[in-house]
Amino acid sequence: MKNVAVFGAGRIGRIHAANLAALPGVTLKYVCDPMGDAAAQLAAQLGAQVSTPEAVFADAGIDVVAIAAPTDAHSDLITRAAQSGKHIFCEKPIDLSVARAQACAEAVRAAGVACMMGFQRRFDPTFNEAKERLARGDIGKPEMLVVTSRDPGAPPAHYLKGSGGIFRDMLIHDFDIFRWILCADGDEAEWLAATGSCLVDPEIATVGDIDSAVVTLRTRQGRLAQINASRRAAYGYDQRFEILCSNGMLQCGNHRPSEVVQSDAAGVHADKPEHFFLQRYREAYRLELAHFFETLQSGGAFRTTIEDGVAAQKLADAASESLASGQAVRL
Amino acid sequence: MKNVAVFGAGRIGRIHAANLAALPGVTLKYVCDPMGDAAAQLAAQLGAQVSTPEAVFADAGIDVVAIAAPTDAHSDLITRAAQSGKHIFCEKPIDLSVARAQACAEAVRAAGVACMMGFQRRFDPTFNEAKERLARGDIGKPEMLVVTSRDPGAPPAHYLKGSGGIFRDMLIHDFDIFRWILCADGDEAEWLAATGSCLVDPEIATVGDIDSAVVTLRTRQGRLAQINASRRAAYGYDQRFEILCSNGMLQCGNHRPSEVVQSDAAGVHADKPEHFFLQRYREAYRLELAHFFETLQSGGAFRTTIEDGVAAQKLADAASESLASGQAVRL
Amino acid sequence: MKNVAVFGAGRIGRIHAANLAALPGVTLKYVCDPMGDAAAQLAAQLGAQVSTPEAVFADAGIDVVAIAAPTDAHSDLITRAAQSGKHIFCEKPIDLSVARAQACAEAVRAAGVACMMGFQRRFDPTFNEAKERLARGDIGKPEMLVVTSRDPGAPPAHYLKGSGGIFRDMLIHDFDIFRWILCADGDEAEWLAATGSCLVDPEIATVGDIDSAVVTLRTRQGRLAQINASRRAAYGYDQRFEILCSNGMLQCGNHRPSEVVQSDAAGVHADKPEHFFLQRYREAYRLELAHFFETLQSGGAFRTTIEDGVAAQKLADAASESLASGQAVRL
Amino acid sequence: MKNVAVFGAGRIGRIHAANLAALPGVTLKYVCDPMGDAAAQLAAQLGAQVSTPEAVFADAGIDVVAIAAPTDAHSDLITRAAQSGKHIFCEKPIDLSVARAQACAEAVRAAGVACMMGFQRRFDPTFNEAKERLARGDIGKPEMLVVTSRDPGAPPAHYLKGSGGIFRDMLIHDFDIFRWILCADGDEAEWLAATGSCLVDPEIATVGDIDSAVVTLRTRQGRLAQINASRRAAYGYDQRFEILCSNGMLQCGNHRPSEVVQSDAAGVHADKPEHFFLQRYREAYRLELAHFFETLQSGGAFRTTIEDGVAAQKLADAASESLASGQAVRL
Structure with a gap:
């Protein structure tokens, strides 16, 4: 069983969260979104809890993070997730700056975590x-x-x-x-x-x-x-x-x-x-x-x-x- | 929340059982099939229990039965379900005999239960x-x-x-x-x-x-x-x-x-x-x-x-x- | 070179006449229609002459007749064409009476002429x-x-x-x-x-x-x-x-x-x-x-x-x- | 009635010649091609005569020339046709040189003849x-x-x-x-x-x-x-x-x-x-x-x-x- 946290409770975050909740062998544990109401509603609907990136990264029980936050938050979340040893599923794009995107790729490689891009x-x-x-x-x-x-x-x-x-x-x-x-x-x-x-x-x-x-x-x-x-x-x-x-x-x-x-x-x-x-x-x-x-x-x-x-x-x-x-x- | 029992764990029974298990507001409680292994496997897979028609009809907590048993068992199951006050979803046909099919329809009307045919x-x-x-x-x-x-x-x-x-x-x-x-x-x-x-x-x-x-x-x-x-x-x-x-x-x-x-x-x-x-x-x-x-x-x-x-x-x-x-x- | 007469200068007769006139090795000689104006107009347009069934059947230079007349004239035209030794192309149907249609088929066989039906x-x-x-x-x-x-x-x-x-x-x-x-x-x-x-x-x-x-x-x-x-x-x-x-x-x-x-x-x-x-x-x-x-x-x-x-x-x-x-x- | 000469008896020339011969109000008079056999065969098939560009341009009875010759002959034929007062239908391209193509366009304008390109x-x-x-x-x-x-x-x-x-x-x-x-x-x-x-x-x-x-x-x-x-x-x-x-x-x-x-x-x-x-x-x-x-x-x-x-x-x-x-x- 893999435990997952979702970052982002917007349009695409809700899609991913629902798909995660329905996957056998996967438990959706946390939903994080600065818009607290959106996070709370989505979490309630899918039997998950509201959390924060800090708490997620600190939680050794979380195996995977799914990043569906706004684009400008992607690179920071990828880097911190990698450093916390979480596997990563991330919506495109990595970052609007290729340099920062490459830095993310390096952080992922350095941490030895898995990272997949959401080119659906x-x-x-x-x-x-x-x-x-x-x-x-x-x-x-x-x-x-x-x-x-x-x-x-x-x-x-x-x-x-x-x-x-x-x-x-x-x-x-x-x-x-x-x-x-x-x-x-x-x-x-x-x-x-x-x-x-x-x-x-x-x-x-x-x-x-x-x-x-x-x-x-x-x-x-x-x-x-x-x-x-x-x-x-x-x-x-x-x-x-x-x-x-x-x-x-x-x-x-x-x-x-x-x-x-x-x-x-x-x-x-x-x-x-x-x-x-x-x-x-x-x-x-x-x-x-x-x-x-x-x-x-x-x-x-x-x-x-x-x-x-x-x-x-x-x-x-x-x-x-x-x-x-x-x-x-x-x- | 509606509690449901499925009769039949064959090809079409498995389809219906899985769909029932995924419906919000519905709990798949029981799977019944004379082929005990099939019933057990399906029940385990969907978090339900194996049961028998007798037990199902006697269980006041069951609201609905879904009949996906062989054709020759349909009319008996419909009639008994109606008499037990269960609502009925039944695969086609009701029965190969129109007379028996009509008798089923009368039993349903008499009992005042709901009955829908599976003309998908x-x-x-x-x-x-x-x-x-x-x-x-x-x-x-x-x-x-x-x-x-x-x-x-x-x-x-x-x-x-x-x-x-x-x-x-x-x-x-x-x-x-x-x-x-x-x-x-x-x-x-x-x-x-x-x-x-x-x-x-x-x-x-x-x-x-x-x-x-x-x-x-x-x-x-x-x-x-x-x-x-x-x-x-x-x-x-x-x-x-x-x-x-x-x-x-x-x-x-x-x-x-x-x-x-x-x-x-x-x-x-x-x-x-x-x-x-x-x-x-x-x-x-x-x-x-x-x-x-x-x-x-x-x-x-x-x-x-x-x-x-x-x-x-x-x-x-x-x-x-x-x-x-x-x-x-x-x- | 085959010389042809067309019977009928209506909608379908005009189609056939134009196709005949354009066929290499075929000369459209005559157009026959009780509606003299229609016949004259079609003949003029295609470089043919107006004629009558009697004259056509009597003309040894005509090899083929194409019948696009009203249905009730078909059987008579087929029979006379066969008796005159003309090959026949005829629009469907032969005749509304199967008996008369069969008589036409016999007349064609007896005369040894070719006859094709217009099942286009x-x-x-x-x-x-x-x-x-x-x-x-x-x-x-x-x-x-x-x-x-x-x-x-x-x-x-x-x-x-x-x-x-x-x-x-x-x-x-x-x-x-x-x-x-x-x-x-x-x-x-x-x-x-x-x-x-x-x-x-x-x-x-x-x-x-x-x-x-x-x-x-x-x-x-x-x-x-x-x-x-x-x-x-x-x-x-x-x-x-x-x-x-x-x-x-x-x-x-x-x-x-x-x-x-x-x-x-x-x-x-x-x-x-x-x-x-x-x-x-x-x-x-x-x-x-x-x-x-x-x-x-x-x-x-x-x-x-x-x-x-x-x-x-x-x-x-x-x-x-x-x-x-x-x-x-x-x- | 317009009299026409075709230049070119190759693949596309034969297409144009046959279409010209079938057009009401148009008479295909001449076919010209340095390959004499090709010209003769095409002319015979369509009831036209073999000729040469010189003869065509000199023939006051010719109204239109259709140019389906090889590309490198186009500009010369267009220019001479224009100067002879013939209307022109010409296959693409005018010429591989834009300068020569423009000169052709000027010749056409100067002569006041009609010229259409074969962009079919x-x-x-x-x-x-x-x-x-x-x-x-x-x-x-x-x-x-x-x-x-x-x-x-x-x-x-x-x-x-x-x-x-x-x-x-x-x-x-x-x-x-x-x-x-x-x-x-x-x-x-x-x-x-x-x-x-x-x-x-x-x-x-x-x-x-x-x-x-x-x-x-x-x-x-x-x-x-x-x-x-x-x-x-x-x-x-x-x-x-x-x-x-x-x-x-x-x-x-x-x-x-x-x-x-x-x-x-x-x-x-x-x-x-x-x-x-x-x-x-x-x-x-x-x-x-x-x-x-x-x-x-x-x-x-x-x-x-x-x-x-x-x-x-x-x-x-x-x-x-x-x-x-x-x-x-x-x-």
């Missing part, structure tokens, strides 16, 4: 099925990747102020998909060009960010990738990628709430994609935590390591730099 | 979405229904010996779909013609059954329905229906394990449908029990009543009669 | 692709066929007065599909049950017809078929069939004007099917005449013979009888 | 349907375009030697799609970054070309576009684009030879896309010539002008420059 897309049943076919070589060698990543709607501009910009806040997941799908054999990006605009909400420009972005990458082996991202898709959360290989192509489509198709005088209509990440990745969130504890038990390798987290952030930094300079970046 | 397809997210659009009148009045119902493979012929034949064993669900979708306003079948063959496994003919069946129904209001069913679809569990209405059509498609589409030299390939009922109706099984307890709480009407169970069995009887006589049946 | 669906690229896969045994032996056949809208009731009823007028094509797809090895229907209603337009009942029909067939080998047909599909011309075989299923979908898929706040929308038979079967109409002349040249067998025409009409008669009696028909 | 994709029924919905504003303002452009297989490397490179030879069509779809209101590209690799056939690198290419563009109004192209798609000719707009998305899918869907133990299989451009754009080739003569008659504006040809080539030049320098290009 790697656990999505559709994405993972594609990954397995690639790994088996079902359709030959990968050559070209196209990633589509669109949110259903833009958050208010002020919410994006401390986000680090669209590449660090939103495309970080897409950079991870790029590495997972196109660089599985140790290949890495060597050339990147990014650009973008404010097409959805002009307010977003006033906080120095963009809402529509495109990135092109070329790897050392010459593989090519394109990412297109927007803060708004009127038809819902659009999460697709397709990979051209030497013997064919794999396309990962969106998931729909139902398989009803309606035909009427206006056309033939299928459901929109599932609304947003909580719906689309509901199963992925469950599976990533199951994988975390299974891997902790078996001693195997995590599907998403803290090094993956650092690597994705370096790409996000390079994209930010390319956007600013108007030039390509050599990595 | 009414809780499938796709089928239910279609039902809701019909109820809202999104595409006008229903006129014609086509139901496709195919298992991935035929069971051994000897297994079908006591099944009551394909209409009672397999199409009972499709008859329920027919009534749910096409007869929502109180309409009922008035004409039925059925036929069929042994095309999959000639052994099935030796036990007096068929493996491929087609049924046509016409309602009092002139609506039309066709059901086609087979014990074998090489591509997996095929569960679809489409309904033509005055202003359009709704088609309910199969669910797939993933949304990966592979294009290669041989074609463009999507996943097969989910393998069988445990996969396809996993969510439906969960939702039907949640509905049962919510409705018990709220005092509202169940989506599937014991009367629905009797009505579906009457149609199965009529289809069996039509197959035997080679003639249409007027209901 | 057998030339539809999608349907024909399915047929070829069946013939190759790609997915094993055929077991069960489901045919969907729906017009975009019902004609005025008075137009249906002399049509012979929905089974002879509309489902004749579907009966031919049934024989072509399910009876390719010489199998034939041995049991049929049909029913139907007036759900679209109550006026149609006043002329003794129905607008919604369902038919079930079982062949001597036990194969099963269901046809569902309606005079109205609000979403356009719906022409599909699916065939379950021992190793899988083939589904023939509708054709669309474009492959645009629109996603918006209301859903994900594809085009409606092509509007009606002139659009959906445009290519099939062209291909069936090409096949006619190629086969005439090569001396091979037509894909659709006058015997196919008689056989389809017998099924239409049986369905009409079943509808009237409320009973199944043994063939 | 603008006439594809699917692409054109998308264009019309954009023009009507059905889904708001365009923001982001993703173009997928993949050939079924790479030509031999030596064939690509004089092609001008993948951007001028293959992506020229995609640059035109970009301008047509994303710049309809006069917007133009202002920033472009391209890269690519030899992933399909290393021989192609030896002639200084690549076989896999990606391009990113940003317009003056901030709209974004990505093009991905490969000389090889194992599943056939892949010609798609999707456009994200403020109120939704339009996706243009591939066309298939049939609408058969096969389900079997291996999956659910649809047809591959139509094999290559002769199949996919068969209808587009027909429609573009019909448009040319209708527009010539009506005096309206061509859908694809020689200026469009120049503009697409400038983008191809910029992409070639970006590939070579590894840097973005400001236009």
Whole structure:
């Protein structure tokens, strides 16, 4: 039995807490959140107790911490958890600063604890099925990747102020998909060009960010990738990628709430994609935590390591730099 | 908090038991099965105890029984549960004899207990979405229904010996779909013609059954329905229906394990449908029990009543009669 | 070079005439129609001349007649064409009376002329692709066929007065599909049950017809078929069939004007099917005449013979009888 | 009646010649090709005569020339045709040199003749349907375009030697799609970054070309576009684009030879896309010539002008420059 504390009782913290509480062999002991009410409500709902980071780190009975706190708290919590000998599951990103992210990775290595990043897309049943076919070589060698990543709607501009910009806040997941799908054999990006605009909400420009972005990458082996991202898709959360290989192509489509198709005088209509990440990745969130504890038990390798987290952030930094300079970046 | 006992620790009993154990406000107290080992294993896994029908019916602390025992035990368990004042959730069918099924319905009414039939397809997210659009009148009045119902493979012929034949064993669900979708306003079948063959496994003919069946129904209001069913679809569990209405059509498609589409030299390939009922109706099984307890709480009407169970069995009887006589049946 | 006369300058006659005029090795010589203006206009447009049946049959330079006249003129034209030694392409049906249709077939045999029926669906690229896969045994032996056949809208009731009823007028094509797809090895229907209603337009009942029909067939080998047909599909011309075989299923979908898929706040929308038979079967109409002349040249067998025409009409008669009696028909 | 001469009796010349011969109001008079046999065979087949450019330009009875000769002959033929007062339909590209292409455009303007470029994709029924919905504003303002452009297989490397490179030879069509779809209101590209690799056939690198290419563009109004192209798609000719707009998305899918869907133990299989451009754009080739003569008659504006040809080539030049320098290009 593993005892766990969750940091963060917000939207994503509640998801993780509920999944932890339902996992066999796992006991959710503590919920920590500066917003005491949120922590208390979540703890009560799941039979856990409210606590503080200090108490958690001091409690020898806690094996694992799950970090779903605001981004700017991540690096401190990771470092202290590592120093306390706790294993760590942490939401992306590690930190908006690559230097601090690398320091976290070093602290984890030094402490010899396990640390897995919450790149939940790697656990999505559709994405993972594609990954397995690639790994088996079902359709030959990968050559070209196209990633589509669109949110259903833009958050208010002020919410994006401390986000680090669209590449660090939103495309970080897409950079991870790029590495997972196109660089599985140790290949890495060597050339990147990014650009973008404010097409959805002009307010977003006033906080120095963009809402529509495109990135092109070329790897050392010459593989090519394109990412297109927007803060708004009127038809819902659009999460697709397709990979051209030497013997064919794999396309990962969106998931729909139902398989009803309606035909009427206006056309033939299928459901929109599932609304947003909580719906689309509901199963992925469950599976990533199951994988975390299974891997902790078996001693195997995590599907998403803290090094993956650092690597994705370096790409996000390079994209930010390319956007600013108007030039390509050599990595 | 409702206390529940489950009868039956077989394939479907285990599904229901696990769903019951996970429902908030419900405590799974007992598991009963003449196969003691199965009962013990399931009870241990879910924190329940092994018991017997006698003990369950005598235990005033039990509010609800969930019947997932073999078909020939259903009517006795329903009757005794009703007489003991327990609310009842029962897998289809009530009984292979319509007379005994009606007697069960009377026992339930006499006792004033609640009884819901496990027609889980009414809780499938796709089928239910279609039902809701019909109820809202999104595409006008229903006129014609086509139901496709195919298992991935035929069971051994000897297994079908006591099944009551394909209409009672397999199409009972499709008859329920027919009534749910096409007869929502109180309409009922008035004409039925059925036929069929042994095309999959000639052994099935030796036990007096068929493996491929087609049924046509016409309602009092002139609506039309066709059901086609087979014990074998090489591509997996095929569960679809489409309904033509005055202003359009709704088609309910199969669910797939993933949304990966592979294009290669041989074609463009999507996943097969989910393998069988445990996969396809996993969510439906969960939702039907949640509905049962919510409705018990709220005092509202169940989506599937014991009367629905009797009505579906009457149609199965009529289809069996039509197959035997080679003639249409007027209901 | 084959010289051809067309009888009928209506909707379907114009289609055939234009296709004939464009066929290499074929000269459209004459257009005949009691509506002189229609004939003159069509002839002028295609560089042909107006004529009369008498003159055509007397003209030794005419090799082929294409009959697209009203149904009640078919049998007389076929018989006279055969007696004049002309090869015949004739629109379905041969005649509303099976006895007269059989007499036509005998006249054709006696004269030793070639005669092909215009069951154009057998030339539809999608349907024909399915047929070829069946013939190759790609997915094993055929077991069960489901045919969907729906017009975009019902004609005025008075137009249906002399049509012979929905089974002879509309489902004749579907009966031919049934024989072509399910009876390719010489199998034939041995049991049929049909029913139907007036759900679209109550006026149609006043002329003794129905607008919604369902038919079930079982062949001597036990194969099963269901046809569902309606005079109205609000979403356009719906022409599909699916065939379950021992190793899988083939589904023939509708054709669309474009492959645009629109996603918006209301859903994900594809085009409606092509509007009606002139659009959906445009290519099939062209291909069936090409096949006619190629086969005439090569001396091979037509894909659709006058015997196919008689056989389809017998099924239409049986369905009409079943509808009237409320009973199944043994063939 | 317009009299036409065709230059070029190769693959695309034969397509255009056959379409010209079938157009009402158009007479195909001459076929010119240095390969005399090819010209003679094509002329004979379509009832035309063999000729030479000199004779054609000197023949006052010729109204229109259709240029389907090798690329390096285009600019000379355009210039001489213009000087002879012939209207011009010309296959892309005008010339591999933008300077010469601009000189052609000036010659055309100076002569006051009509000149249309053969960007046939603008006439594809699917692409054109998308264009019309954009023009009507059905889904708001365009923001982001993703173009997928993949050939079924790479030509031999030596064939690509004089092609001008993948951007001028293959992506020229995609640059035109970009301008047509994303710049309809006069917007133009202002920033472009391209890269690519030899992933399909290393021989192609030896002639200084690549076989896999990606391009990113940003317009003056901030709209974004990505093009991905490969000389090889194992599943056939892949010609798609999707456009994200403020109120939704339009996706243009591939066309298939049939609408058969096969389900079997291996999956659910649809047809591959139509094999290559002769199949996919068969209808587009027909429609573009019909448009040319209708527009010539009506005096309206061509859908694809020689200026469009120049503009697409400038983008191809910029992409070639970006590939070579590894840097973005400001236009």
